[in-house]
Amino acid sequence: MTITGVKQMLNLWSDFITVILPFQWADYDFMKNALLAILLITPLFGLLGTMIVSNKMAFFSDALGHGAFTGIAIGSVIGLVSPIFAAVAFSIVFALIITVIKNKSRASTDTIIGVFSSIAIALGLVLMSLGGSFNKYSSYLIGDLLSITPSEIFILIGVFIIVLFLWSVIFNKLLMVSINQSLARSRGVNTLLVEMIFTTMVAVIVTISIQWVGLLIINSLLVLPAAAARNITRNVRQYTLVSILIAVFSGICGLIASYYLNTATGATIVLVSGIIFFITLGFKNKFE
Amino acid sequence: MKELKEQQLNDVQCSGLCCTKVKNFNVNFGNTKVLENVNLHIHCGELTAIIGPNGGGKSTLLKAMLGDVKHTGQLEYLDGKNKDSGVPVIGYVPQNLSFDSGTPTSVLDLFMVCNSKIPAWLLTTKGIKNKVRESLAMVKAEHLINRRIGALSGGELQRVLLALALDPIPDLLLLDEPVSGIDQNGLEVFYDTVSELRKKYDLSIILVSHDLDLVEKYADRVVLINGTVLCSGTPQEVFNNQITSKIFGMTWFKQRANDHDNNRGEADA
Numbered sequence: 079m080t081i082t083g084v085k086q087m088l089n090l091w092s093d094f095i096t097v098i099l100p101f102q103w104a105d106y107d108f109m110k111n112a113l114l115a116i117l118l119i120t121p122l123f124g125l126l127g128t129m130i131v132s133n134k135m136a137f138f139s140d141a142l143g144h145g146a147f148t149g150i151a152i153g154s155v156i157g158l159v160s161p162i163f164a165a166v167a168f169s170i171v172f173a174l175i176i177t178v179i180k181n182k183s184r185a186s187t188d189t190i191i192g193v194f195s196s197i198a199i200a201l202g203l204v205l206m207s208l209g210g211s212f213n214k215y216s217s218y219l220i221g222d223l224l225s226i227t228p229s230e231i232f233i234l235i236g237v238f239i240i241v242l243f244l245w246s247v248i249f250n251k252l253l254m255v256s257i258n259q260s261l262a263r264s265r266g267v268n269t270l271l272v273e274m275i276f277t278t279m280v281a282v283i284v285t286i287s288i289q290w291v292g293l294l295i296i297n298s299l300l301v302l303p304a305a306a307a308r309n310i311t312r313n314v315r316q317y318t319l320v321s322i323l324i325a326v327f328s329g330i331c332g333l334i335a336s337y338y339l340n341t342a343t344g345a346t347i348v349l350v351s352g353i354i355f356f357i358t359l360g361f362k363n364k365f366e
Numbered sequence: 367m368k369e370l371k372e373q374q375l376n377d378v379q380c381s382g383l384c385c386t387k388v389k390n391f392n393v394n395f396g397n398t399k400v401l402e403n404v405n406l407h408i409h410c411g412e413l414t415a416i417i418g419p420n421g422g423g424k425s426t427l428l429k430a431m432l433g434d435v436k437h438t439g440q441l442e443y444l445d446g447k448n449k450d451s452g453v454p455v456i457g458y459v460p461q462n463l464s465f466d467s468g469t470p471t472s473v474l475d476l477f478m479v480c481n482s483k484i485p486a487w488l489l490t491t492k493g494i495k496n497k498v499r500e501s502l503a504m505v506k507a508e509h510l511i512n513r514r515i516g517a518l519s520g521g522e523l524q525r526v527l528l529a530l531a532l533d534p535i536p537d538l539l540l541l542d543e544p545v546s547g548i549d550q551n552g553l554e555v556f557y558d559t560v561s562e563l564r565k566k567y568d569l570s571i572i573l574v575s576h577d578l579d580l581v582e583k584y585a586d587r588v589v590l591i592n593g594t595v596l597c598s599g600t601p602q603e604v605f606n607n608q609i610t611s612k613i614f615g616m617t618w619f620k621q622r623a624n625d626h627d628n629n630r631g632e633a634d635a
Contacts, residue, residue, distance in 0.1 A: 128487075132469055249487055250479040257465045257476070257515075264432050264458035265480055312514050313472035314479075318487040 088114075088228050103337040108224045112343065115226045116329040118234045119287055120299075120347075122241050124325030126280055127304030128318055129249075132256045137188065138176065139280055140297040141195035145172035146285035147293050148202035150218055155205050166285045172198060173281035177273050221292025223333070223343040237286065241279055248275050253314065291344040299344070302351040303328065309358035310365050324354050384410040384445045386454060386538050386570050391439035393423070393430050400426050402594045404439070408538070408587075411568045413561070415575050415585035415601075419613055422592040424574040425461060428540045431572075432458055443537055454538045457531030461542040461574075463523065467516035473526055474498055474511050481533060501533040502526070505559055521552030525559070532563065541573045553577070557584050578605075578614065 088111075095110050103109050130139050149168030153161025176194050180187050206215045217225075251272045254262040262269050280300075288296055307321035332347025339346065388406035392399070401423045408414050416424045430437035443454035477498040478486040484494070495511070502508040505525040510518065518526060531539060541560065548556065561584055564571055575581050581588060581601065588604040590597040590613070597607045604610055 125487075132466065134466070246485045246488065249485040250482065253471065253475070253479040253486060257469065257471065257479075258460065258463050260429070260432070260434050260460055261458070261463065261480075263434050264456060308468065308470055311470040313470060313512070314475040314486045315488075315490070317470040 085228065088231070103334060108226075109333070109337060111226050111228065111231060112223050112333055113330070114231055115223065115234060115290065116333055116347075117326065118231070118238050119283075119290075120303075120325040120329035121322045122238060122283055123287075123299050124303045124307075124322035125241070125245060125318065126283060127300045127302075127325070128307070128321050129252055129256060129276065130280065130300055131304040131308060132253070135280075136297065136301045137191050137195075138277070139284065139300050141176065141191045141198070142169060142173055142277070142281050142284045143288060143293050143296045144195045144199040144202065145169040145281070146288045147218060148172075148198045148205070149285060150288070151202040151205035151215070154215070155208065162286060162289070165288075166282055169281040169285045170278050173277040174274055177277045178270070181270050181273070217292075218288060219293050220342055221288065221290050221296075221344045223290040226290055233286065237282065241283065244275065244279060248272055252276055291347075292342075295344050295348045298348040299325075299351070302348065302355050306351065306355040306358040309355075309362040312365060324351060328354060384443075384537070384570075387440075387442040387444070388427075388431065389440045389442060391427065391430055391437050393426055393435055393437045399593065401430065401437070401591075404591070404595055406572075406589060406595070406598075408570045408572060410537075410570050411564060412586040413564055413571045413573060413584060414587045414589060415573045415581040416589050416591055417575060417578065417581060417604075417610075417614075418591040418596075424591055425542055427591065428458070428542050428572065428574060431538075431540060432456060455534060455536045457536035457539045459524065459527045459531050459539075459541045462520075463527060465515070469514075469516055471515050472512055473502070473515060473518075476515055476526070477501065477530060477533070480530060501529045504532060504563065505529045521548040521556065524548060524552075524556060528556070528559070532567075535567050535569075537570065539569050539571045541571065543574050543576060553580065560584070 091114055092107065092110050095104050095113065104113075130136060146165050146169045149165030149172070150161045152168055153164025156164065172194070176191060180190055183190060203212075206212050251262065251267045254265060254267055255269045255272055259269050262272075284296055284300070287299075291299055303325035304317075304321045306324050307317050311317040311320050328347050328351035332350045333343055335341070335350070336343040336346035386406075386408045388404060388408075391401055391404040393401040404427060406414070416427065418424050426435055429435040431441055441454070474490065474495065475486050478484070478490060478494060482494055484491070499508045499511060502511060505528050507522065507525045507529060510522055510526060513522075515523065515526070528541075557580055560571065560573075563569060573581075573585065582605065585601055587599065588601045589595055590604055590607070590610055592613065596609050596613075597604055599607075
């Protein structure tokens, strides 16, 4: 697909939105792009979140965010035009190192992740403050979804397809590992490999989304929809579906609310999913 | 010990039936030797019970056989013609499956992720459902198919795990203390089911157990392990061995002597 192809596609999308959503916010191109980005990112967050919550990896994905932050700092320091590629490479390596050490070492997972997470964020902050130019990076802390560009949306589409494919291939094995490692091994699953593929996927998604969502809240976006879905579902299909629906719903509501309230989009989305989490918590007993 | 050596010599050939051999297993955790020089010979259709004191390495032996724990030595599976038919299909029922009891995973999901190529989050088919129902019917648990695995009782979970270990039908079934968290009644049901399946499918079963009464009732062979194989043979041979009574203390054996007064003469011979 060429760049003109992408542009045509985006124009189509733009016309489509203008027709079906005759609201003031839907008139702006940045809102249309952001909406498209949300429709691509949030299902992935809902999907990956299910296994992050099931595997008790909330702290881990938080550390991945820190790794991505450091990656962006490294990319900027070595002077890449788009530090995002350095960031993706760094967070993949970072994620794989934590996964391997977590599997080989007998120290508690919390401790290992804590050590790496703190080192990563400290290194990132040191690199970014070199020469006193920290302010230009502060957007990575909060994120700016409205700044998303058409070429970035193109990358998102690619990531979306790859994640859906990998998820179909590794999901069964991943769930086995999540239920019980010994059970998975007795069924011939290479548990370390499965975990490494999964953490790589999370690392990539977190890193490319961090510029739009922001380091401070990206983890909530991964964890909240799945945590909410878990309260009200009984099997894997319900769990996945509800988690995706909650993620997409909070994404769209958050985007529109942030437009009218003039607030940070990512944070508004997190607040919506937070509210949904507490509502589902109230229904938990009915789904025991 | 002399008996033990003779036993091993006799076991070199598989006398026309299929069998599984554990050869020279050694397991170390750091500098601690957990298992040393363990040799076992398991015939098809036999239930071999592994007994021994806590920390004696019973569960570790099963995990080593699964490849879950690093070990030296080999696991060989020979089919009826004494030919090495490679790696046996192993079914494993763990001691207690520790998982998050809040997990939104149904029994059907559990079977799907273990046995199906179709991703369980996407869809399920009638064919898969029927197959899982058949598997569960083997352990009389077909009514549990849509239950959440975290909502099963200890006994129900154990039966589901047994059904899972039997799909596909394994060459070797490893049961690790399937007794924890199950009441006496559930226990007997479980053992009866296992015995029945063993006869039906000619399974080799290795069972790690603490319950000597049940071992005596159901096992064909008993192996006493404490770091290494101390003694093995029929239940009577092992239970009449002095090493066994030393390890398990005299109380149980006195009780047993009273219960089995009439059989004693036979056992000693």
